[in-house]
Amino acid sequence: GDFRASNNLKAMVLRSFVRLPLLGILAFAFAFQMDQDAPALPLPTNVTYKCSPEVRLHQDSSTCNTCIECCKDMSAYPDPEASCAACVQWECKDNNPGQWTLPGFTKPKIHYAPDCLLNDGWHDIAGAITHRGLHHLFMGGYDIGGWHHAVSDDLVHFQELPGSPWRIHETYKGMDSFSGPCSGFVVLDDNGTACAGFRQCGSDKSVEGYDKDENGNTIGWNVPVEVRCASDDYLTDWGDPEYLYNVSYFRKLPYDPSRPWVDEDGSWYMLLSIDGCNDTTRVFTPGAPCLEGGAAMLYKSDTGLRPPESNWEQVGIVFREKNTVQPGVPQVQEMVTIDYIGGLKGDPYGGKTRVFFNNIFSQSGNTEYFVVRQEKPGASFEVQAESNFDGKGMMDWGNFPIIANARSEGYFGIQALRRTPGFPNGAYWCMARALASEDPNYVLGKGRKVMFAWMKTNHTFTDISKNMVSLGREVSLDGDLTLLQAFVPELQSLRIEPSHALLEQPYQTAQPGMQAEVYASFSNLTQAQVAAQKQGISLRFGVSVLACGEQEYTRLGVDLDLGLAFIDGRLQGHPYQAGGPLVFGGSDELRQVDTINIHAYVDGFMVEMIVNNRTALSQPVVPSDVSCGEISLFGVQESNEASTGAQVTAHVDVWALKAANNIELS
Structure with missing residues (x-):
């Protein structure tokens, strides 16, 4: 029914409860x-x-230069007109x-x-x-x-x-x-x-x-x-x-x-x-x-x-x-x-x-x-x-x-x-x-x-x-x-479904552009860690995003030797690679992890990723050209009949995304 009427009913009931603290929670629930x-x-x-x-989008001198709207009521000031003019100058002109x-x-x-x-x-x-x-x-x-x-x-x-x-x-x-x-x-x-x-x-x-x-x-x-x-x-x-x-x-x-x-x-x-x-x-x-x-x-x-x-x-x-x-x-x-x-x-x-x-x-x-x-x-x-x-x-x-x-x-x-x-x-x-x-x-x-x-x-x-x-x-x-x-799963509504690409081999690439969603799953990690330790090699793998050629990209990945998830945007202007702990214990805890999932959103200047729903990293980067929109795997060996079974296995879903915000400002 009528929303104001319902608010009035709420007010009457709540006023009867508000002085009885033990019933306050019932009132709030009501x-x-x-x-x-x-x-x-x-x-x-x-x-x-x-x-x-x-201001810049919606205001000009005819809509902004009014004391009551732009600066609220300044009638109590010694010189209301001058105070308002100074405020309008600051809010609408100098401080665009x-x-x-x-x-x-x-x-x-x-x-x-x-x-x-x-x-x-x-x-x-x-x-x-x-x-x-x-x-x-x-x-x-x-x-x-x-x-x-x-x-x-x-x-x-x-x-x-x-x-x-x-x-x-x-x-x-x-x-x-x-x-x-x-x-x-x-x-x-x-x-x-x-x-x-x-x-x-x-x-x-x-x-x-x-x-x-x-x-x-x-x-x-x-x-x-x-x-x-x-x-x-x-x-x-x-x-x-x-x-x-x-x-x-x-x-x-x-x-x-x-x-x-x-x-x-x-x-x-x-x-x-x-x-x-x-x-x-x-x-x-x-x-x-x-x-x-x-x-x-x-x-x-x-x-x-x-x-x-x-x-x-x-x-x-x-x-x-x-x-x-x-x-x-x-x-x-x-x-x-x-x-x-x-x-x-x-x-x-x-x-x-x-x-x-x-x-x-x-x-x-x-x-x-x-x-x-x-x-x-x-x-x-x-x-x-x-x-x-x-x-x-x-x-x-x-x-x-x-x-x-x-x-x-x-x-x-x-x-x-x-x-x-x-x-x-x-x-x-x-x-x-x-x-x-x-x-x-x-x-x-x-x-x-x-x-x-x-x-x-x-x-x-x-x-x-x-x-x-x-x-x-x-x-x-x-x-x-x-x-x-x-x-939030609502972000999936931005997927352009025909753009979907699946990456499982290091030679495969996707071209979603500046706005992309990446869901990468890397498995067989317990065996891969044992094999890497025996061979004395490092396990560092993930996906490269916003790439334009082999000389420019940002990498989203994990380094199992360091126990870190990382974003490395140094080739696109960021001054350092950042890391976040994969586990809260030591290396023995990480050796028990067989699968690592990376969920990332690439949005031009900003990249956000969450790893195993536990470790999140964000980093701004500056791609040099509009063509920098390629995604590929790194640190993953090619799977074939001769594979030992001890390498990291990858399954990466990629979607291009529709614009959601700031469209008129682009």
Whole structure:
């Protein structure tokens, strides 16, 4: 029936529950069921892109040069007209989106890469939600004044939508901020209304009572977590700020919140990113490391998400970590753009296992994860040490260079990798968030969990930023609590079936072009490893992609001697070959592996691959010519009647792909 009527019914029922914490989870489930019963929305058509972040495509002086639309209401400023004119100059003229400066044929057509993401600055997945059949991604855009809003009905094709949380002048309790929203979340409240939550990225003044440091100097970082809630189901019309709780800490940090959830006790919970020094009283030095590492502070409300019903209070630090997944590389800064999910498919504990995601500044900002349990709602995290590397791992290893002399030194797996080049050089898979489930509870709910990430590729060889959104990866758990990931099957809709080619011999090639899907299976590895060890030879094999002749290509493969999956794009401009561990144990574990599967998507400038659903790598490369679209095998011997049976056997399926995104920008 009528969607507004159903929302009113939800609101009446939920108001009767919200003051009874033990029934809160039933109320949340009721809201979820009513949203499930609502019909899926079609993708919007005839959208008016008035003063959207895609400035160059959709704005000119007649549509942008209006104060209320481009810069919001500046009537409270001393000189509103001059303030608005300065803002319009910045937003619509001086700060136009970047442009693709590489050859046009290299621009991705599968990855979503709108021009506004080519600007420098941060483009985290600031919030993500699936609502009434549509998947919404919000990417950070401090330099453009707010979040970029993209929507899809299939997790593959994305289009921009106008309307997202945007910067406004906020003066709550003495704060003074005209800043864009920082990374946060999008969640359904107790009534089933979509709300975006975050803190302002900056403020000239803190809230009253927390506006001085220990020396009496004025500080501006103590500002609250707020939500702004959408009044429409396309999530384009956002309301005024509603303030949940103040964030007042000793050290100036971003303090990104996680997506809130209702736990088994019926209360709302929210994590906040901090560092491990914020419960100390030491003098803060800007930029100084925190040897205690990063931490997550937990907050709780027994009476709902939003004011006036909510009663948010601090529970305490529930997780503190000073080590990264790589031995010898510490976590010395705050946690950043965190996410927290549970209810994963395959969980041997029936959905009780949870995964905490963080992004490590000391490792270029790439996304790491921890497999954890909580004994009860509000309890500290218990890292599950039997999972991955002592309970932690990386979502993508594309920024980890292989040590040049790793083979001669006998290094294996993670020991064969150098630390990443550092955050300014780009993080190829970072600041990720999950969506895809209509169940708004991403901790208790057992729906799909699909991760999307910011691919930050401003490496020195590209000169300027080439930011884009990753392909969707669905995450699950294996029986040993290994975190698994797989490209969403919806991507298979892009296959051009007549283009299918099968490669099994080293002399065979395929010509799919710049956009291709590769699914390669290499088997007979246990015998091949024994034979190679006896003969004293290395086992390094895989597929070459984006090739144009024998002198230029990018290789996707595995090196069994080093225990690594790798991407090597050095012949197409990338400064190093990157590797990721194939197994979490030693070489004896790898000798038991008889089959390795490589699933890869080639998209001009960007290549992503997942090996055995465990190890993922991404890497940007720059093919020199539009003809660089050949795929072939390497490191595999020709099979014939004289074969010994101890060589690697290959079966590789290749498809050319239809374009999905950025078509009009090519």
